Amino acid sequence: MIRLEQVRRTYGGRDAVAGVDLVVERGAFCALIGKSGSGKSTLLRMINRLVEPDSGRVLLNGDDVCSLPPEQLRRQIGYVIQSVGLFPHWSVARNIAAVPVLLGWQRARIQARVVELMALLDLDPALAEAAPAALSGGQAQRVGVARALAADPDLLLMDEPFGALDPVTRTTLQTELLRIQRETGKTVVFVTHDMDEALRLASQVVVLEQGRVVQDATPADLLAHPANDLVRDLLGRWDSGLRRLALRTVLAATRPGADAAAPLIRPDSDCRAALSRMAELGVSVLTVQSEDGRHLGLLHLADLIPG
Amino acid sequence: MRRLSPDPVLLPLVALLGAVPLWFAVVTVARNRLVSGRPMLLLDAAHGPAAIVELAGMALLVIATLSRLPLLAILASALVIGGLVWIAGDIAQAQVVTQPTARVSLGAGFWLMQALAALSLVEAARQTGRSGTALAITLLGAAAAALLMSGTLDALSILREYFNRRDVLGPALLRHIEIVAMAVLPTLLVGVPLGVGCYRRAGLGRLVLPILSVVQTIPSIALFGLMLAPLAALAAWQPALARAGISGVGMAPAVLALMLYSFLPIVSNTTAGLASVPEAVRDAARGIGMTNRQIFWQVETRLAFPALLAGLRITIVQAIGLAAVAALIGAGGLGAIMFDGLFTGALDLALLGAIPIIGLAVIADLLLRLISPPATPRATS
Numbered sequence: 001m002i003r004l005e006q007v008r009r010t011y012g013g014r015d016a017v018a019g020v021d022l023v024v025e026r027g028a029f030c031a032l033i034g035k036s037g038s039g040k041s042t043l044l045r046m047i048n049r050l051v052e053p054d055s056g057r058v059l060l061n062g063d064d065v066c067s068l069p070p071e072q073l074r075r076q077i078g079y080v081i082q083s084v085g086l087f088p089h090w091s092v093a094r095n096i097a098a099v100p101v102l103l104g105w106q107r108a109r110i111q112a113r114v115v116e117l118m119a120l121l122d123l124d125p126a127l128a129e130a131a132p133a134a135l136s137g138g139q140a141q142r143v144g145v146a147r148a149l150a151a152d153p154d155l156l157l158m159d160e161p162f163g164a165l166d167p168v169t170r171t172t173l174q175t176e177l178l179r180i181q182r183e184t185g186k187t188v189v190f191v192t193h194d195m196d197e198a199l200r201l202a203s204q205v206v207v208l209e210q211g212r213v214v215q216d217a218t219p220a221d222l223l224a225h226p227a228n229d230l231v232r233d234l235l236g237r238w239d240s241g242l243r244r245l246a247l248r249t250v251l252a253a254t255r256p257g258a259d260a261a262a263p264l265i266r267p268d269s270d271c272r273a274a275l276s277r278m279a280e281l282g283v284s285v286l287t288v289q290s291e292d293g294r295h296l297g298l299l300h301l302a303d304l305i306p307g
Numbered sequence: 308m309r310r311l312s313p314d315p316v317l318l319p320l321v322a323l324l325g326a327v328p329l330w331f332a333v334v335t336v337a338r339n340r341l342v343s344g345r346p347m348l349l350l351d352a353a354h355g356p357a358a359i360v361e362l363a364g365m366a367l368l369v370i371a372t373l374s375r376l377p378l379l380a381i382l383a384s385a386l387v388i389g390g391l392v393w394i395a396g397d398i399a400q401a402q403v404v405t406q407p408t409a410r411v412s413l414g415a416g417f418w419l420m421q422a423l424a425a426l427s428l429v430e431a432a433r434q435t436g437r438s439g440t441a442l443a444i445t446l447l448g449a450a451a452a453a454l455l456m457s458g459t460l461d462a463l464s465i466l467r468e469y470f471n472r473r474d475v476l477g478p479a480l481l482r483h484i485e486i487v488a489m490a491v492l493p494t495l496l497v498g499v500p501l502g503v504g505c506y507r508r509a510g511l512g513r514l515v516l517p518i519l520s521v522v523q524t525i526p527s528i529a530l531f532g533l534m535l536a537p538l539a540a541l542a543a544w545q546p547a548l549a550r551a552g553i554s555g556v557g558m559a560p561a562v563l564a565l566m567l568y569s570f571l572p573i574v575s576n577t578t579a580g581l582a583s584v585p586e587a588v589r590d591a592a593r594g595i596g597m598t599n600r601q602i603f604w605q606v607e608t609r610l611a612f613p614a615l616l617a618g619l620r621i622t623i624v625q626a627i628g629l630a631a632v633a634a635l636i637g638a639g640g641l642g643a644i645m646f647d648g649l650f651t652g653a654l655d656l657a658l659l660g661a662i663p664i665i666g667l668a669v670i671a672d673l674l675l676r677l678i679s680p681p682a683t684p685r686a687t688s
Binding site for chain 1 (some may be wrong): 349585587588589590591592593594597598601606609610659
């Protein structure tokens with residue numbers, strides 16, 4: 001869907017993006033991760049031509065984005081930023097309707113779409129006529145995501161969308177974004193500096209350093225084979241084992257058997273949570289039982305460590 | 308019992324309002340127009356229904372202050388203001404009956420009390436917001452109309468000056484508005500695009516804004532004087548211009564000087580308004596695919612509008628005041644009546660010019676405040 005070829009961009013004599021090749025497949029969830037100044041935001045903004053490359057090409061569905069009228073291009077791509085950027089003089093509904101209005105949709109179709117999106121993002125319908133200033137941070141970013149999804153774009157660009165939210169709200173919104181992405185099959189490119197967020201959400205993690213791609217891998221590969229010290233640092237040298245456990249569900253490590261004394265755990269929990277529960281309760285075996293009470297087997301401490 | 312928590316702003320105003328009439332004369336009474344008068348205190352002079360209204364106003368204002376009732380404070384302040392005018396009118400009538408040439412002028416106590424009551428009114432209106440402001444304007448308008456129409460005030464010196472000059476006051480008022488409009492409208496048409504330019508091109512802003520700031524520091528009389536020579540020379544060089552009314556004195560230099568003064572608030576507020584649009588909003592607007600024109604008209608203009616309107620308010624109020632000074636170079640307007648009174652020592656005549664100038668400025672300020680939109684859409688009801 002997206003193909004970057006030797007893309008380069010210089011600001012004041014310094015390379016912000018220094019020759020990047022990258023492919024993002026349709027339906028992928030791609031996280032661009034790196035420290036500040038690594039060029040991840042610049043790279044993202046090149047995809048909808050908010051920044052134009054000095055050299056190299058950015059191809060979207062095979063077309064060079066610089067050959068398309070920028071406004072038309074951007075209306076087909078959802079865009080979410082950390083500071084949300086809701087239009088303060090417009091109501092929540094008018095903000096969500098921004099792109100459909102630009103595209104000249106019929107009024108009834110726009111209204112129906114706004115209602116649909118507010119439901120999708122779990123926004124109280126009573127907020128439709130509220131001013132953005134009246135919203136909490138989490139609500140505002142829900143509206144920001146709804147605005148980006150309004151014209152049903154195939155591609156969603158998100159620049160640290162949850163960076164300014166408190167941890168609880170952030171987790172809720174991450175979960176909902178993942179659900180929406182899975183339901184709609186949209187392609188997402190997501191900038192973050194939070195490795196947990198990247199590992200949790202992404203199917204493809206691209207680590208950037210000084211405008212170059214250091215590693216482009218699935219979360220599991222990244223954890224198993226970090227390319228260099230920077231990646232190891234981002235993963236956290238001491239708990240990268242735990243992060244690998246977090247990628248695996250309990251069900252995947254369950255073996256048949258029964259033990260009346262073993263405490264319960266859900267099959268959809270991750271293995272890190274299971275390990276934590278074992279440590280907390282002082283046991284080495286847990287009974288895996290589904291939410292509706294079905295017995296699925298046992299989880300042994302030894303099975304948590306992949307051989 | 309609930310502890311009283313009096314309004315901290317109104318309390319000192321009300322206390323002073325109670326003290327002022329003990330020391331300062333509400334009116335001065337003179338044998339004729341040109342001699343200085345004898346002071347009269349409120350307590351010596353007030354009687355009848357006017358005094359009851361005034362007393363009721365003061366009592367209600369005390370209650371409103373102690374119990375923090377801003378709407379009652381508005382009503383009470385309006386009663387104090389209206390009642391005091393009524394009292395002054397009553398005193399004047401009583402004097403004129405015994406001595407037809409007598410002149411009853413408003414004294415220091417009158418102005419101090421009115422100023423304090425007006426401050427209370429403004430503060431109470433501020434606390435209640437738009438509805439309170441509307442109520443205050445209605446009450447004051449109704450009181451002024453009732454007092455003037457009933458003839459209660461006809462014997463006051465300032466109204467007798469008005470009756471003498473009735474035929475020139477109307478044209479002077481129109482002339483004043485004309486000078487202000489001729490200065491502000493073209494400035495608006497040029498200044499707003501210039502402000503947009505200053506915002507878009509930082510270089511232009513660095514050039515234009517300091518020049519306009521320097522102009523702003525030139526004293527008005529000096530600027531009017533500076534206009535004399537070039538415009539006189541222009542008129543002498545092109546007689547057609549002179550026939551069209553351009554000369555070193557009169558409207559032309561006044562309007563030109565007022566335009567120069569008006570540029571700074573309009574240009575700088577336009578620039579500041581645009582600069583106040585959050586960068587995130589601009590980024591989002593571009594990112595969702597608005598064209599530059601759509602960003603300007605749908606986002607930037609709307610968000611900069613309150614600042615622009617504030618600039619316009621400053622400009623108009625400033626121009627109304629400065630246009631008074633322009634009477635010195637023959638521009639006419641209310642300033643001509645004011646200076647006439649000042650130069651002949653007839654204070655009430657000076658007031659006859661000054662009060663409508665203040666009234667114009669206050670009305671322009673209030674109107675522009677009322678039409679200024681709320682910064683954000685209303686929350687859901």
